[in-house]
Amino acid sequence: MVAPRRHSRWLSPPVIKPQLVRLHISGMNACTNRSYPVARAPSKLTNILTTQHSLPAELLDSNLTIIQGDVKSNSSVRSTLYHDNRLADIIIFGVGSFPKFQSSLFQPVTLDDPHICGDAMGVITNTLRAIHTEQHNQGMNTASKPLILAISTTGLDNSRDVPFVYLPLYHWLLSIPHADKRVMEETLAAACGNSSLPPVGDFVVVRPTLLLDGPPKGNVRVGWILSPESKSRSGAHAEEAPCPAVGYTIRRSDVGSWIFNEVVERTDRNAVWAGKFVTLTY
Numbered sequence: 001m002v003a004p005r006r007h008s009r010w011l012s013p014p015v016i017k018p019q020l021v022r023l024h025i026s027g028m029n030a031c032t033n034r035s036y037p038v039a040r041a042p043s044k045l046t047n048i049l050t051t052q053h054s055l056p057a058e059l060l061d062s063n064l065t066i067i068q069g070d071v072k073s074n075s076s077v078r079s080t081l082y083h084d085n086r087l088a089d090i091i092i093f094g095v096g097s098f099p100k101f102q103s104s105l106f107q108p109v110t111l112d113d114p115h116i117c118g119d120a121m122g123v124i125t126n127t128l129r130a131i132h133t134e135q136h137n138q139g140m141n142t143a144s145k146p147l148i149l150a151i152s153t154t155g156l157d158n159s160r161d162v163p164f165v166y167l168p169l170y171h172w173l174l175s176i177p178h179a180d181k182r183v184m185e186e187t188l189a190a191a192c193g194n195s196s197l198p199p200v201g202d203f204v205v206v207r208p209t210l211l212l213d214g215p216p217k218g219n220v221r222v223g224w225i226l227s228p229e230s231k232s233r234s235g236a237h238a239e240e241a242p243c244p245a246v247g248y249t250i251r252r253s254d255v256g257s258w259i260f261n262e263v264v265e266r267t268d269r270n271a272v273w274a275g276k277f278v279t280l281t282y
């Protein structure tokens with residue numbers, strides 16, 4: 001989310017890493033190392049960072065600008081993604097909604113907002129498209145396009161990325177949340193497609209298994225499949241994918257660490273991870 005390792009004045013990676021999964025959507029400028037998360041209640045986010053994770057307020061002040069707003073609001077999203085005529089380099093999307101039970105045998109679990117991820121990703125890609133068009137019309141350089149990393153889930157396709165005992169849970173109990181995540185993934189992949197003004201440079205989809213709280217344990221198993229678009233590319237993206245990593249749980253802090261180390265910190269992140277659906281588990 002913030003900071004190169006070599007600058008002591010920045011937050012040290014081990015301190016900031018566990019926060020990543022809790023950031024709803026955050027535009028990050030890799031040049032200034034500043035992050036702009038959207039939060040409906042900024043004080044809630046600040047409170048989590050300062051009390052649960054003991055981050056000094058001055059470190060947050062120097063690295064974070066929290067945008068008060070909703071991820072379904074074009075203006076909030078625009079404020080997160082565009083500053084001083086410059087687009088965020090990396091957008092981290094970790095939006096979710098609270099599950100709730102409903103009286104349906106076939107779909108017993110829904111969400112407070114059953115379309116939150118698909119809708120929010122639509123707002124983000126449309127906002128990027130609008131900014132790109134504006135820049136283009138003003139003769140500005142439109143070469144730089146952000147990488148979007150979206151946190152999704154396992155169990156969405158036929159890639160056998162969930163353990164056998166999870167199959168009823170994932171395919172029956174969670175069918176509504178999963179439908180929303182599918183729309184999110186499809187919207188994201190389409191935004192990297194072949195339109196004349198693609199708003200997204202590239203994407204990485206992270207698919208963690210069931211999330212738990214607690215400090216990072218390490219020993220994360222990583223697997224992936226390639227998006228259909230990536231399979232048709234040449235070069236580094238054309239490699240054979242190993243297969244998804246299959247497991248039961250992973251802590252939020254380890255997902256955050258992986259995202260931080262492998263995507264935020266790596267300068268070769270696009271070459272290594274773009275176009276991949278990455279499963280993370282213990």
Ligand SMILES: NC(=O)c1ccc[n+]([C@@H]2O[C@H](COP(=O)([O-])OP(=O)(O)OC[C@H]3O[C@@H](n4cnc5c(N)ncnc54)[C@H](OP(=O)(O)O)[C@@H]3O)[C@@H](O)[C@H]2O)c1
Nearest residue numbers: 024040070071072094095096097151152153208209210211
């Ligand atoms: N829980 C699991 O086992 C599991 C498994 C696989 C993948 N995932 C995915 O991993 C990610 C993190 O999951 P999580 O359980 O840590 O978090 P979560 O409870 O799913 O929620 C993530 C955040 O999204 C924010 N949010 C929701 N609607 C918003 C809106 N309209 N505007 C702005 N912010 C909004 C919430 O902010 P507020 O603080 O304002 O409520 C919340 O803090 C999610 O994308 C989730 O779908 C979860």
